[in-house]
Structure formats: C-alpha cells, structure tokens
Amino acid sequence: MRLYIAEKPSLARAIAAVLPKPQKKYQGYIELANGDCVTWCIGHLLEQAEPADYDARYKQWRFEHLPIFPEQWQWRAKSKTASQLKAIKGLIKQATSLVHAGDPDREGQLLVDLVIEHCKTKAALKQACQRLLVSDLTPAAVARSLKQLKPNQQFAALSSSALARTRADWLYGINLTRAYTLKGQQQGYSGVLSVGRVQTPVLGLVVRRDQAIAEFVSRPFYQVEAELQTQQGERFKALWQPSEACLPYQDEDGRVLSRSLAEHVVKRIQQQPATVDTLKQQDKQQAPPLPYNLSSLQIDAAKRYGYSAKQVLDICQNLYERHTLITYPRSDSRYLPKQHHGEAPEVLAALKANSEELAKACSEADPRLRSKAWNDAKVDAHHAIIPTTKRQAAGKLGEAERRVYLLIARQYLAQFYPHYRYAHSEVTVQIAEGLFKASANQVQDLGWKVLFPRKQNDEEQTLPPLSQGQKLHCIDARVLDKQTQPPKAFTDASLLAAMTGIAKYVQDPSLKAVLKETDGLGTEATRAGILDLLFKRGFLLRQAKQIHASDSAKALVAALPELCVWPDMTAHWEQQLNAISQRQHSYQAFMQQLQSQLHQLVEQSAMVSAQAFVGLAKPAKAGRKNYARRSKAGGQRAATAKRTNKKRATAAR
Structure with missing residues (x-):
C-alpha cells in the first residue's frame, strides 16, 4: 500500500481527487480504489518538549540553570491532534511505500519528516520515500505533480536547515527570555520579557525609529x-x-x-x-513588475487596504486551500518556471471568467509575450504566487479575498503587456x-x-x-x-519592507553587501506570525496606521546587548541556515557556534542592571485605537505575577 502524507487536509483532498476512484473516507484518511491511502497532518502534529520535560528542576525559573542545552532533543505529540498522529502511525505500519506531501518549503519538509521519524518508520521505507511538491491545488496541476515525484532524500538538507532553525529558536528564546524576565522581576515587573532571534531585532527597529522621531528637531x-x-x-x-x-x-x-x-x-x-x-x-522603458512573493503582496495590500501581514496570509491561505484560485502562497520567489508560460492562455481565460473588472484587460493581454519573470534559474522549491486556471465567480469571494485575488491577478496580467516607454x-x-x-x-x-x-x-x-x-x-x-521632516513611524507596509530589505539596517558592511542579494529578517512563512506575536505580547502598539513600541519594549531593548537588538546576528543566522539547505554548511557547526554564543549572552544578562525595568510593574492597558494598545492576551499575561511556569515557558517561544 502506498501512503501519501499531506501537510494539511485540503492538500490531501486535492491529491485524492485525482487518484483512483471509488474512494472510502475513514477517520483520518482516504482509501483509494487500488488500496492506496491518503492521510494528512493538521499542521504541526509534534511540538518541542518543554525544559521541564528534560529536567524537573527547570520548572523553576532560576539563573543558575542557564543556559539550558538538551543533551537528547525530544518531540512530543500535540494533545489536540494526537488521534491524527496515531492514525498516521497505524497507516505507516501497513505501508509498502511512502510519499511525503508537505508544503514546498523548509518548514513543510521538516513537518512531515518529523512525523515519519516519530512513527519509528523502518529504515528501508524511509530510504525509499518519495517527495511530492504541490504548489497549485487545481486537479490538472496536482495530477502533473504526481507524475514528477522525486526521492525525498534529495531534500534532507532542507529538513536539516529547518531543524537547525527551530532548535536554535528554542535555545535562544528559552534562555534569554528566562534571563531577562528574571531581571525584570527583581524590580517588580510582572510580565514575561520574551526575547527571540527575529522578534527582538524587529522590536529594535521600531524602538530606534520611535526614538529618532522623539529626538527629531525640525529645521x-x-x-x-x-x-x-x-x-x-x-x-x-x-x-x-x-x-x-x-x-x-x-x-x-x-x-x-x-x-x-x-x-x-x-x-x-x-x-x-x-x-x-x-x-x-x-x-527609456520599464519592464512589468515581477509577480508577487508573499512579502511583496503583504506590503502592497497594507499600502492599498491597510491589511496586516497576518490578514493577508490568512486571506491567501483561503484563496489557496478553500477556493484553489491561487498557487502556494508562502513563497519567497517572484519568478516562474518556463514550462508555466504555456499555461498562460488558460490562466488568462480563467481570470476573464472570474472578474468582470479584469475582463477587458485579459482580452487585450498578449500571452505570447515572455517577461523576465520566467526564469528557471531563479525558481527553487516554489515559484511566485499567481492565479490558477480555476474558474469561480467573484461573487463567491468575500470582499477582502476579492481584493487580494485581484492584486495577484493584475500582477500576473502585467507579464503579458509591453514595457512602459x-x-x-x-x-x-x-x-x-x-x-x-x-x-x-x-x-x-x-x-x-x-x-x-x-x-x-x-x-x-x-x-x-x-x-x-x-x-x-x-x-x-x-x-x-x-x-526638514522627521522619520516616518513604521506602518504594516514599511515594517514588512524593512524586514525584507534588512540590509539597509545592518551595521556590518561585509554582511550588508551580501544581504542585498539574499534573505531578509525572518522568512516569508514566519514574518506575519512574528509581527502578530509582538502585538499580542504588548510590545508593539497601534496608533491608527502607525506602529510604535511600548514602554516595556523600550526597556527591554535598552537592557539587551546590541547583538540581540540589531539584525546583523539574525541575518547571519539566516545566511547560514540557507547555506545548510544548499549543503554548503553543516547543522553541527551551526549549533556549536550558537551554544558558544548563548553562553556569552547569558553571562552578559547576569551583569545587566535591573534598574532598566523600574516603573514597568504594570504595563499599559489594552485599547486598539490608543497609542498604549495591548492585546488582550498580552494584558492578561502582564496583569499578574503568579502565572504558572508552564505558561511562562510557552510565552517564551
């Protein structure tokens, strides 16, 4: 029995839809007419163990325990989805071959790899596992992908990169969050002062911008x-x-x-x-703008409609999974494989059918034109976000979905128009x-x-x-x-642009030069979540469209070493993680360097004066339209000093 393991139920349904029928649906999987089965994860079925799972002493937050470095890393089943993990484990025992159908990025690769490993799959079965890469959930596209299966072993480096990232984030967040929260408690601060290798440099950007605005003198x-x-x-x-x-x-x-x-x-x-x-x-002439990746789409949607990064990601997930109107949305690429050019007439026909607003533009587009977007050399695991060939009346979409779909459609349409001269x-x-x-x-x-x-x-x-x-x-x-005008306060659009164009804010000249052509701060898949997390924790506040830092954020940034609040270190990490995925750097070397660095950072935290947190015992109250906005969750966390250690550990992520 061949077993397909998809990352999400929506992808599992799309795969099953083009495989032999009739089919039988069971709890947690679909059985095909030929006896093969399609099952699915529900996002992450596994989560990293808490510090107390390694040693009961770590239930107490104490300086003498830091830094915490697990000798043998552990994963545990998430309670809400334990039944699905059990179903997959049972199916793997019966399988004669496996097909890994995680999302086409490093997180998707690791997510399913971990499940296969956790289920104690036989070595021969793991070795023969094949990889299915799906970025378009329309039946024709899925059927095409099923004919292009690759050995899963080819993507081992991608999985190692994701594993290094998630373990590094755990180590960095657990150790520094505990260290600085304990410092805050010495002055009566009752909240969790969370530190993260991406979230804290982002916070540093906002704190420094607020400071520059406050100190600005117009001339x-x-x-x-x-x-x-x-x-x-x-x-x-x-x-x-x-x-x-x-x-x-x-x-x-x-x-x-x-x-x-x-x-x-x-x-x-x-x-x-x-x-x-x-x-x-x-x-002079100007070529059409490239199709969107997730960040560029989030930036344009924020400028035009004021949508947050998370709103845009959620809308895109709906357009991809529920409506199958766009290709895989968590893409960091703005290029397309050359073979996709042949589908242009069908995609344009779908756009014309889906939108009266674009019907005339579709009729006037020339599908014979080939813009610089079609470039195989610049397409890796996934390509730019574009419309699919699915035809669906725009009336079935919500207003926000329609707007984002039209943004994606116009950007694609532009590839079939001549240069602006x-x-x-x-x-x-x-x-x-x-x-x-x-x-x-x-x-x-x-x-x-x-x-x-x-x-x-x-x-x-x-x-x-x-x-x-x-x-x-x-x-x-x-x-x-x-x-002279002061610097402008960050907005959703400009903060996302800063995260993607992080080279501008990097201090190290040599790193700055490299980063102009490589990764930004965080990834396409994580940036929205990072910003959302900072708002929930009350570190970032909204004033209309402007984004500002809270008092606790300013105190934390002031107390931390510069290494933690500037993007240089994080950008260097991203560079190394990318090198791991390209087999140009090793997981072991990355983790050894990180452990050495964390020892130094924890030692530095012990020398920080707790005076930095004086007066922050009671964080500002929530109020979405108020400068002192706090999320409900963040306000609740800061309202009492008697949170359980388990919740503290969770908040440290």
Missing part, C-alpha cells in the same frame, strides 16, 4: 525656483543647484539653511537672460552665473501601466522643445520655504 531650509520662458512664450520651472561656494550655508544633505542667501539668488536672477547649458534626452528629458540652465535644473518625463506608451491607473498629478510639468545654447528669459523667481 527650515530653502530652495529657489525660477520660472523660465522661451522666445515662443512656452514656460517651465527649474530649481537652483547651489555651488561649492554655498557649502558653508548647507547641511550635510546639501540643503540651504540661509534664507538671506536664497533671497539674494532670487534678486540676482529676476528678469535676467538665461541659457540652456546642457540637455539630455533619452528614451517614456522619453526622459533633463536640462540645466545658466542664469546670472547660477545653475538651475529641470526634468520631465513624456509618456510614449503606457504598456503594463494601463493596469494600474493613478490619479494625474496636476503639478507635473512637461518641458518644451529645447536645444543646447538656446536663449531663455527668467520671468519670475521665488524662495520656497521648506522644513
């Missing part, structure tokens, strides 16, 4: 705008470009801080002749020995941009026909009063 600066006229009466505006002689009157960003200097320039150029000094004209002009003008600059874009072909209509900017100027050496006249000039 006035000045620009000079000249209005120029050709001999034919055509007009345009140009901005003054200060010379080196003006450096004493400028700030570090080149802004002029002296209004009297700007006024002097205005007086000098009023009603003066001008000459075109340089003229650059260039035809425009003429870029840039001119410099000499007026009374001063240099002024103007630029403008003239649209030649909107191309893919017709899919993303925007409001016209009435102030956007065009340049008249000009030539080098042409004589002009400055008919007017004015001083533009400006003010």
Whole structure:
C-alpha cells in the first residue's frame, strides 16, 4: 500500500481527487480504489518538549540553570491532534511505500519528516520515500505533480536547515527570555520579557525609529525656483543647484539653511537672460513588475487596504486551500518556471471568467509575450504566487479575498503587456552665473501601466522643445520655504519592507553587501506570525496606521546587548541556515557556534542592571485605537505575577 502524507487536509483532498476512484473516507484518511491511502497532518502534529520535560528542576525559573542545552532533543505529540498522529502511525505500519506531501518549503519538509521519524518508520521505507511538491491545488496541476515525484532524500538538507532553525529558536528564546524576565522581576515587573532571534531585532527597529522621531528637531531650509520662458512664450520651472561656494550655508544633505542667501539668488536672477547649458534626452522603458512573493503582496495590500501581514496570509491561505484560485502562497520567489508560460492562455481565460473588472484587460493581454519573470534559474522549491486556471465567480469571494485575488491577478496580467516607454528629458540652465535644473518625463506608451491607473498629478510639468545654447528669459523667481521632516513611524507596509530589505539596517558592511542579494529578517512563512506575536505580547502598539513600541519594549531593548537588538546576528543566522539547505554548511557547526554564543549572552544578562525595568510593574492597558494598545492576551499575561511556569515557558517561544 502506498501512503501519501499531506501537510494539511485540503492538500490531501486535492491529491485524492485525482487518484483512483471509488474512494472510502475513514477517520483520518482516504482509501483509494487500488488500496492506496491518503492521510494528512493538521499542521504541526509534534511540538518541542518543554525544559521541564528534560529536567524537573527547570520548572523553576532560576539563573543558575542557564543556559539550558538538551543533551537528547525530544518531540512530543500535540494533545489536540494526537488521534491524527496515531492514525498516521497505524497507516505507516501497513505501508509498502511512502510519499511525503508537505508544503514546498523548509518548514513543510521538516513537518512531515518529523512525523515519519516519530512513527519509528523502518529504515528501508524511509530510504525509499518519495517527495511530492504541490504548489497549485487545481486537479490538472496536482495530477502533473504526481507524475514528477522525486526521492525525498534529495531534500534532507532542507529538513536539516529547518531543524537547525527551530532548535536554535528554542535555545535562544528559552534562555534569554528566562534571563531577562528574571531581571525584570527583581524590580517588580510582572510580565514575561520574551526575547527571540527575529522578534527582538524587529522590536529594535521600531524602538530606534520611535526614538529618532522623539529626538527629531525640525529645521527650515530653502530652495529657489525660477520660472523660465522661451522666445515662443512656452514656460517651465527649474530649481537652483547651489555651488561649492554655498557649502558653508548647507547641511550635510546639501540643503540651504540661509534664507538671506536664497533671497539674494532670487534678486540676482529676476528678469535676467538665461541659457540652456546642457540637455539630455533619452528614451527609456520599464519592464512589468515581477509577480508577487508573499512579502511583496503583504506590503502592497497594507499600502492599498491597510491589511496586516497576518490578514493577508490568512486571506491567501483561503484563496489557496478553500477556493484553489491561487498557487502556494508562502513563497519567497517572484519568478516562474518556463514550462508555466504555456499555461498562460488558460490562466488568462480563467481570470476573464472570474472578474468582470479584469475582463477587458485579459482580452487585450498578449500571452505570447515572455517577461523576465520566467526564469528557471531563479525558481527553487516554489515559484511566485499567481492565479490558477480555476474558474469561480467573484461573487463567491468575500470582499477582502476579492481584493487580494485581484492584486495577484493584475500582477500576473502585467507579464503579458509591453514595457512602459517614456522619453526622459533633463536640462540645466545658466542664469546670472547660477545653475538651475529641470526634468520631465513624456509618456510614449503606457504598456503594463494601463493596469494600474493613478490619479494625474496636476503639478507635473512637461518641458518644451529645447536645444543646447538656446536663449531663455527668467520671468519670475521665488524662495520656497521648506522644513526638514522627521522619520516616518513604521506602518504594516514599511515594517514588512524593512524586514525584507534588512540590509539597509545592518551595521556590518561585509554582511550588508551580501544581504542585498539574499534573505531578509525572518522568512516569508514566519514574518506575519512574528509581527502578530509582538502585538499580542504588548510590545508593539497601534496608533491608527502607525506602529510604535511600548514602554516595556523600550526597556527591554535598552537592557539587551546590541547583538540581540540589531539584525546583523539574525541575518547571519539566516545566511547560514540557507547555506545548510544548499549543503554548503553543516547543522553541527551551526549549533556549536550558537551554544558558544548563548553562553556569552547569558553571562552578559547576569551583569545587566535591573534598574532598566523600574516603573514597568504594570504595563499599559489594552485599547486598539490608543497609542498604549495591548492585546488582550498580552494584558492578561502582564496583569499578574503568579502565572504558572508552564505558561511562562510557552510565552517564551
């Protein structure tokens, strides 16, 4: 009997739907007509053991126990899904071959691998296990994937990477959370001061941004705008470009801080002749934006609709599992395999049937076009999020589902439209020995941009026909009063963008250079959960669309070593975990280095002054629209110092 083990019931149903019929449904599995069976996990069936499971002493949170390093790692069955694990174990005993059908990422690989290992599967059966990679739950796509099974052993490195990540997170979170919570208790703080290798650097980003806003002092600066006229009466505006002689009157960003200097320039150029000094004209084009991965979709949905990262992920899971309208959503890739290009006409036909709003755009799309999105070299375990060939009336979707589906659909549609083409002009003008600059874009072909209509900017100027050496006249000039602006508070969109573009915030120059082309902070699958967790624990608070750090978050970040609150270490971890998945680094080397680092961090925590947590005994109350927002769960955790140690340990994750 061949046994298929899917990660979720929805995937199991999709697999069974294209396998031999008639079928019989039993508790926890589906039996096929040929005797094979399809079973499923319900997400994680196993969880890591708690510290007290290794040693009863660890029920008490004490400094002398730290750091905690299990000698033999243990997993235990989750109580809510124990019956399903038992069903799978019984089926494995009867199986003659196995098919691993976890999600196509490192977490999905580990999740099913752990179940197979936990069920004490025979070595020969494990060795012969095959891997099914499904990223599209439509019947045709699943049937195609079933014909492309691979040896599960090929993905052992991916599983090792996920195992290293989950164990490292356990060690880091358990040890540092206990250390700093104990420090907080010395000053009467009653909450859990949780520390995580991803969540804490994210918290550090927000704390530092809040601090920069609080300390910001606005300064006035000045620009000079000249209005120029050709001999034919055509007009345009140009901005003054200060010379080196003006450096004493400028700030570090080149802004002029002296209004009297700007006024002097205005007086000098009023009603003066001008000459075109340089003229650059260039035809340019812009390729369609790549299809979405999860982070880029979350960022756009946050900007457009104000959805949180978790809301977008939940919506996508519905679109993928329940409606089968999109491909696998937890993808970190924005590229597509070349073989998918042949399905474009069918996908476009489905989009046309599914959405009246996109029907015209689908008719005008050219499926023969092949954008840079189709690139086999940049597709690994999964590809970009795109619509499937499933036809379903949009009326069956909720409003949020419809919106996100249309975002994904438009991004895919753009691949079948020509480049956006425009003429870029840039001119410099000499007026009374001063240099002024103007630029403008003239649209030649909107191309893919017709899919993303925007409001016209009435102030956007065009340049008249000009030539080098042409004589002009400055008919007017004015001083533009400006003010330096503080950094903007984080929003869902900008915080997600910061996590994905983490190189910008990394201090180590060598690591910064590497990270520009590699991973961000966290993964596509974990970023939404990390942010949601920080809100639930009351570390992050909302004020309308803005995200701020709570007082307890600020105190924790101030008390922790810089290593813990900057993204350098976490980014380095992600780099190593990726190397493990590529067989370029070993699990053992990664864990040994981590243990050495944790010894040092725990020693440092013992030297932290508990004064950092003075005044934080009673965290701010909940209130979603209030700056001092706390989640209900976070407020309850902080309301009493008599939480059980088991709950403390759970909160330390």
